[in-house]
Amino acid sequence: MINAKPINKQSMYETVMNQFNKTADIIDLNPNIRKILGITNNEIIVHFPVKMDNGKVEVFTGYRVQHNNALGPYKGGLRYHDTVDIDAAKALAMWMTWKTSLAGLPYGGAKGGIKIDPRKFSDSELERITRRFTYALGENIGPEHDIPAPDVNTNAQTMAWIADTYMSTISSSERSHNQHVVTGKPVGAGGLEGRDRATGFGVYLSIKLLLETRNETLEGKTFIVQGYGNVGYWASHFITQEGGKLIAVQDAHATLFNKEGINTESLAQHCEPRKGSIKGFEGAREINPDEFFGLECDIVIPAALGNQITSENAYKIKASIVAEGANGPTDKEGEEILLENGITIIPDIFCNSGGVIGSYLEWLQNRNGELWQLEEVTAKIEKKITENFKKIHSEVQSRNTDWRTAAYILAISRIETAYKQRGIFP
Template sequence: MSVITKEPKKKSVQLPAQGMMENVMQQFNKAADYVGLHPNIRKILEITNNELVVKFPVKMDNGEVEVFTGYRVQHNNALGPYKGGLRYHPTVDIDAARALAMWMTWKTSLAGLPYGGGKGGIQLDPSKYSASELERITRRFTFALADNIGPEHDIPAPDVNTNSQTMAWIADTYMSTRSPAERTANQHVVTGKPDGSGGLEGRDRATGYGVYLSIKFWIAQQGETLENKTFIVQGFGNVGYWASHFLEAEGAKLVAVQDASGSIYHKEGISVAALSAYVNNGGTVASYQQAHSIANDAFFGTECDICIPAALGNQITETNAGTIKAKLVAEGANGPISVAGEQILLDKGIVVIPDILCNSGGVIGSYFEWLQNRNGELWLLDEVMAKLYKKLSEAYTKVANYAALEGIDLRTAAYCIAIKRIEKAYILRGIFP
């Protein structure tokens, strides 16, 4: 991997607090202006292609009926089928789905995948429902989406509070609505399925692995290694755990963790395996006894080398960005830093590895699963991890070199590369009619 090193240009800008949609549009417009994006193509990329809002009733375990609201936003498919996750969370709404769908368009383009961007989910707190209720909710949502998803049209995947089991329910429900001859040919309607049901070995760790590799590549650029580097993680779910697992394996030390239950800190390090086992056995991050509690608003100010926000959007804003002491912030989540918050970090000389690069291991792994299903193949874990490394290394090198040559930050560089690939597709194909 050959990466050019050059200091980025810095420019101080005061920006107001804003939501995820405003953030993604400001990021897009900054890059579009930088590359001189054609005005007609800008008009297309500023809007979503399709927005679906469905309301559907589901019978609960107690016999009562609840009505749920689900969303699926399809931003752009110039490069291929819409691709993106489904999340189950109280914050899910049409605005969030729009922003997340647009991020997926840039992410798949940057990774060089034959996909566009989509996103969605259901507005609910899954902790308040039983497993059987979540299954009925998921199956009813899938039925409501109907032909708006499909293996060559729109391919959902897991996201916040959804997992391989959720994807298995979606795939089974979708295939049950197809003719017998079509059923086996539609297995790749979703990715992130269980290993024994068309899933890809290693898909569970792909996103966290990408976060770890992005950090490792940047550290290597500085002529250093991960040995004895300290890091903090917000969100200890799939992404946070696997990123921590790989970092710890190379000698880095986890010193603080925050999730919905609270925040903990231990200067000498927190065992990733021990914390994971504790949480998986019914414990919470906040009640873990091998570290001490700290105030939630003190978490991002923890002394460390690397900060990994791997929870939800808009966690680092102008109100707390100034407290961050890390040299590097690696976005494990989608949109965890507001535009104003990022400008504060950049002004302080803190490097940000943007979400569309840093956490792209997940969608790359999804692409591999999709290919495996389409071709009737079965890839082994070593093969999958080698393919992930190659793709992620190529993407990081491309962004780092562009940023260095242009003297710009990594996010703007990543957006420029992603947008130019889509612009090229429109220029070559033209616009119908």
């Protein structure tokens, strides 16, 4: 077992570039295509004023980075968080390109958001901020160009505001054809049944499929979750339904532990009126945050922000599986430690891809004027994730490599093929 203390902490952008360059070397990626994929297509920064409830005007900074669209329109979430900056958006956009490619979707990758702590603003202020941000982005988004979705601290309501604002800026004859400018909308506003649970369902299913390759099930497995938002909750919901036991949860406000198990539904109900905070939940005791990753368990699910598993804590992890519900939760040094210690990492670009697969289904539903029921949606997502799992598993076995490397090889190779077949203009 490696038991090492830290070196330097990487940025998410350094992490994603390390992953890309490692894969490019392995597959001997065409050098011209390597140049293209190593940079972003567009980096958009907007500054916009918004009047607050008290009458004062605040100026906010928003970002939208469009990494690559060789396979189709840009696709990716918008997050509202004080860690949002251009480098974070570049990293997340690149991960989206690999994720959509690996999933076999006709999309490229984008990401963005606003540098903001949404807890400090009222709902009416957040609505005005969101609508003004949408207006500032203008033609940089569109249903066949760049399709945003929810991410950290954004939700179906946020997407409804964006869609309404976007459609109000185009001609009335065009409005009915542009509902799919965003995905993750409320069901009543053109959203998809089950889109709310799609990412968490994918995390659960990826773990279940991996365990099946070991002739194991989720019954009796203990797991811990970092981040109890949409992804963390739904992953926990589905895992506990199959006999798994949630024993610890961590967020920015508290770290909770109960070796007898934490009731996932009770915790979700506790969080709802507290803007997602787990603090004060009576069904578990609060422990030191530094103890979280070192807890005895079978599965660790980081479902919060990037760069959470590093050389500072990776050596503490005793689980056999790390399932990356978040984007980029493991940095380079952290990953090296986990792999050296025999821990399987289910990589983010596969593990949390249920969300973008659900988004694709919503986009199709709006585009084609169809309406699918929850059972149909769940079956479609399960089929797609299972197919993708089998491809990655085959690559892992044939190359005798780790799951992230296998996933990256498949994702980047598909884009390379597209460029080779299309050629590069002019």
